[in-house]
Amino acid sequence: MQTKTITLVPGRGRLRSRWRRQICTILPILFAFLFFLLVLLSPIQGIWDISDDGLRDSDWELLVSFDDLGHLFVVASVTGAALTFRAVKRSKSPTIETKLCCPCGKVKGTIRAKYEDSERIHCYCTDCRTYNKAIAALGGKGNKPLNHEYGESHLCQFCKSDVTIDEGLEHIKLARKAPNEGMYRYYTDCCHVPLMNTVDFLAFVGVYEDNLDKNHKKFHGPVTVFEQEAEKPFDLPIPQINFPRFLWGLVRYMPWRHAGPFDYGKEPFYWGDNGDESKEKE
Numbered sequence: 001m002q003t004k005t006i007t008l009v010p011g012r013g014r015l016r017s018r019w020r021r022q023i024c025t026i027l028p029i030l031f032a033f034l035f036f037l038l039v040l041l042s043p044i045q046g047i048w049d050i051s052d053d054g055l056r057d058s059d060w061e062l063l064v065s066f067d068d069l070g071h072l073f074v075v076a077s078v079t080g081a082a083l084t085f086r087a088v089k090r091s092k093s094p095t096i097e098t099k100l101c102c103p104c105g106k107v108k109g110t111i112r113a114k115y116e117d118s119e120r121i122h123c124y125c126t127d128c129r130t131y132n133k134a135i136a137a138l139g140g141k142g143n144k145p146l147n148h149e150y151g152e153s154h155l156c157q158f159c160k161s162d163v164t165i166d167e168g169l170e171h172i173k174l175a176r177k178a179p180n181e182g183m184y185r186y187y188t189d190c191c192h193v194p195l196m197n198t199v200d201f202l203a204f205v206g207v208y209e210d211n212l213d214k215n216h217k218k219f220h221g222p223v224t225v226f227e228q229e230a231e232k233p234f235d236l237p238i239p240q241i242n243f244p245r246f247l248w249g250l251v252r253y254m255p256w257r258h259a260g261p262f263d264y265g266k267e268p269f270y271w272g273d274n275g276d277e278s279k280e281k282e
């Protein structure tokens with residue numbers, strides 16, 4: 001397989017067209033608006049249950065009464081104000097660049113992301129820990145699992161389109177927990193280190209900080225997830241992930257869910273059964 005660079009950063013590559021970029025901005029706002037509309041209208045749907053012989057004219061009046069329009073206006077205004085505030089905040093947020101390099105230097109990449117779009121996540125989950133051990137067990141250059149003091153993984157989370165692989169794409173392999181189970185986890189087959197974790201239907205990707213230059217510390221965070229699964233009692237002064245912020249990131253970047261250097265069709269290495277070496281597919 002040839003080394004190729006896939007760049008889908010907004011404003012560059014395939015997503016260059018202004019139309020496409022505008023869609024990417026408008027869609028999440030539309031989704032948020034429709035969501036609030038649904039929440040607002042759901043109690044009103046009760047009307048349908050009590051009318052035996054279909055809707056009469058008076059029912060339609062009930063459906064769109066002045067009060068409802070008033071509520072709708074308030075919700076739409078608040079939503080609009082919140083989204084505008086977020087958009088302005090993001091536009092003023094600095095863009096940070098960090099270089100990705102595996103320990104042996106064959107896989108190289110670049111991450112350019114806005115501070116507002118980034119999240120440094122310390123994940124204490126058992127899955128990440130077991131996976132890290134399984135990849136390290138494959139052997140390589142001075143391999144030890146990328147587990148930190150409390151058994152956690154340090155990941156930097158971005159939109160998929162922020163990640164570019166400049167060299168060594170052919171050394172990036174796919175690992176999954178079991179057939180059709182768990183995240184799409186990518187590791188290198190040159191020196192056997194975990195690189196990044198993602199899923200195929202969302203637009204976020206978590207890149208292992210261990211393979212990034214020190215610029216990654218400028219990104220937002222760190223925050224914790226699954227600290228109840230830490231190897232020893234969790235007592236660090238690190239805040240938990242801000243869930244609404246995380247959720248907003250997921251919605252905002254949905255249009256980029258197919259972006260980035262990720263091949264979901266590769267034959268995976270299944271790490272679920274402790275990473276049996278014989279199962280590694282080249």
Ligand SMILES: [Zn+2]
Nearest residue numbers: 102104190191
């Ligand atoms: Zn390597």
Ligand SMILES: [Zn+2]
Nearest residue numbers: 123124125128
């Ligand atoms: Zn995890």
